[in-house]
Amino acid sequence: MAVVRGSGRMLANKMSKTNILLTNSEIAEHIPPTRLFSADNLSEMLNQHGMVVIKPLVGSGGAGVIKVKKKHESRYTFTYYTSTYKFESFDSMFSKIRKYMKKKKYLIQKGIHLAKVNGRPIDYRVKYVKEHGRWRYAAIVGRIARAGLFVTNLQRGGRLVSGSKGISMSIGASYVRDKKRQMRRLTELSTRVLESRYHGMNQLGYDFGIDTNGKIWMFEVNTRPQ
Missing domain, CATH: 3.30.470.20 (ATP-grasp fold, B domain)
Incomplete structure (x- = not known):
């Protein structure tokens, strides 16, 4: 939107701006892999990258940003501000993250x-x-x-x-x-x-x-x- x-013009949706920039191959090399938030996308990106950052599709100031890591085959952590939580399964971790999101839309970006x-x-x-x-x-x-x-x-x-x-x-x-x-x-x-x-x-x-x-x-x- x-x-x-x-x-001046405001473009609020982070994914829309990312998709526009990805049309340029030189810029695309410098944008971390990014997807819309879903259970499947989160699981796939954690398997591929080991660490991801989840952030609101619309927002600023670092509000609502979550860092997620896959430690072992079925062990995960996520950090929200100063608090870090540990989980023994993807499902338990995902359920906890959803509680923080409320009804907002989020995206997932490879952690750097x-x-x-x-x-x-x-x-x-x-x-x-x-x-x-x-x-x-x-x-x-x-x-x-x-x-x-x-x-x-x-x-x-x-x-x-x-x-x-x-x-x-x-x-x-x-x-x-x-x-x-x-x-x-x-x-x-x-x-x-x-x-x-x-x-x-x-x-x-x-x-x-x-x-x-x-x-x-x-x-x-x-x-x-x-």
Whole structure:
């Protein structure tokens, strides 16, 4: 669903935006495998990836995000904010997750082992805004998770640092220039792809992560970046 408001067009559905971006092969290489939430999809993705993140189809600020891991053949854990639960079967784990979801719709995304700063995951927000018909970068920042959390959002206690400092602290100063270049490339390419489908957008917030092998991942794009 696309909504046009005074401050620009809003695309709320994460899956819709992901599907648009997946039409470009270069961008697709940097988007973790993503599916709509269902028991079958969750089971298949856990078997394939071992760790997934479940998040609301519409929402922001890290609210409602759940991390699920398959530990052994029939043992699972999921983490919701600071609480981690253990299960001896998929069915018992799935039943518990459903209680947290209420009636909202969710998607499942492959979990990424993010590079860390002092043991805490870090990701990056690139804010891109359109003024007088031209796009410009308003910010490239790193967000370090609060101790005990896997979500990095500032609303959940995350700490803000410059993008350069975050890259330097997590994977090394020698990578700063290249990783920021990659983020800019993906931001500009993704914006062109989105604008080819939807007109009227004037602010975008791209969420990127760098994994422990140094690969850039794009988790989502927000049309109402906070």
